[in-house]
Amino acid sequence: MVTPTVKNMEKIKNSSALLTNPSHSGTPKLEIKDVGKIFRTKSGETTALEKTSFTINEGEFVTILGPSGCGKSTVLRIVAGLEEATSGQVLLDGKEIHGPGPDRGMVFQSYTLYPWLTVKENITFGLKLNGVSQKERDDMARHYLQLIGLEGFEKHYPIQLSGGMKQRVAIARALANNPKILLMDEPFGALDAQTRNIMQEVLLKAWDESKKTILFITHDVEESIFLADSVYVMTARPGRLKKKVPIALERPRDFSVKGSVEFAHYKEELLSLIRDESLKAIQ
Numbered sequence: 001m002v003t004p005t006v007k008n009m010e011k012i013k014n015s016s017a018l019l020t021n022p023s024h025s026g027t028p029k030l031e032i033k034d035v036g037k038i039f040r041t042k043s044g045e046t047t048a049l050e051k052t053s054f055t056i057n058e059g060e061f062v063t064i065l066g067p068s069g070c071g072k073s074t075v076l077r078i079v080a081g082l083e084e085a086t087s088g089q090v091l092l093d094g095k096e097i098h099g100p101g102p103d104r105g106m107v108f109q110s111y112t113l114y115p116w117l118t119v120k121e122n123i124t125f126g127l128k129l130n131g132v133s134q135k136e137r138d139d140m141a142r143h144y145l146q147l148i149g150l151e152g153f154e155k156h157y158p159i160q161l162s163g164g165m166k167q168r169v170a171i172a173r174a175l176a177n178n179p180k181i182l183l184m185d186e187p188f189g190a191l192d193a194q195t196r197n198i199m200q201e202v203l204l205k206a207w208d209e210s211k212k213t214i215l216f217i218t219h220d221v222e223e224s225i226f227l228a229d230s231v232y233v234m235t236a237r238p239g240r241l242k243k244k245v246p247i248a249l250e251r252p253r254d255f256s257v258k259g260s261v262e263f264a265h266y267k268e269e270l271l272s273l274i275r276d277e278s279l280k281a282i283q
């Protein structure tokens with residue numbers, strides 16, 4: 001993996017722009033093939049996933065929606081390498097992956113910043129480990145602080161930041177390490193509605209600049225539509241892909257799109273799909 005620096009950022013962007021066209025290589029960025037997951041505990045077995053299959057192309061923003069307990073977080077944790085699939089395969093750039101790796105960036109709902117490091121040190125921690133020079137780290141920190149709208153906060157510690165600000169730093173840190181894919185599990189789930197709306201716009205701006213492939217789990221139907229190229233709806237547990245709903249809203253998007261007729265149609269379709277699956281889950 002190439003460690004990004006301000007100097008080579010343009011090169012990285014250009015090369016990823018080539019790969020953004022899925023027909024360029026013909027290989028999906030991420031491929032989940034017949035993945036199953038059975039959790040075995042003292043109290044018995046839970047089949048969380050059964051023959052789950054889907055693909056995500058380079059540069060695509062995919063959100064996953066589904067009834068509570070259908071296995072959304074389990075899929076993401078398997079891709080992250082934090083859980084091992086019981087059956088099936090996960091391929092990144094066509095290569096099967098096992099266990100965690102720096103090629104996958106993660107942002108969780110709970111804040112996972114190092115409390116003893118400043119904002120700038122949190123963002124550049126991985127770069128330092130990779131031997132990137134102080135000067136380049138400073139330039140990268142400046143770039144990402146500007147991208148997430150936190151200029152002037154570089155010397156603050158996480159305890160001095162609001163929840164939304166901490167998530168901005170978590171996104172910047174994940175992007176600064178230039179992962180092949182960004183995995184996000186309800187990253188805005190703990191934020192108030194207004195901050196959440198702002199964070200969605202911050203994330204779209206960062207995605208637009210970085211052109212990263214993103215897999216994003218959410219319970220929020222509006223959030224899933226606003227962010228995604230495609231919303232993947234899962235069945236009730238054991239989870240599988242029920243339907244892929246491509247979102248044809250123009251980009252760049254701002255919050256005003258949430259008031260459009262097209263948005264309302266997507267919302268109606270997705271709410272109906274989730275409702276059907278949620279009813280199955282309690283029958």
Ligand SMILES: Nc1ncnc2c1ncn2[C@@H]1O[C@H](COP(=O)(O)OP(=O)(O)OP(=O)(O)O)[C@@H](O)[C@H]1O
Binds near residue numbers: 073
């Ligand atoms: N470590 C574990 N041990 C045993 N069972 C687990 C474990 N992790 C998840 N499960 C079970 O697997 C199923 C899927 O869980 P998962 O958290 O992936 O669902 P989810 O769709 O993300 O749920 P939610 O929407 O409520 O966050 C659930 O029935 C859950 O109880």
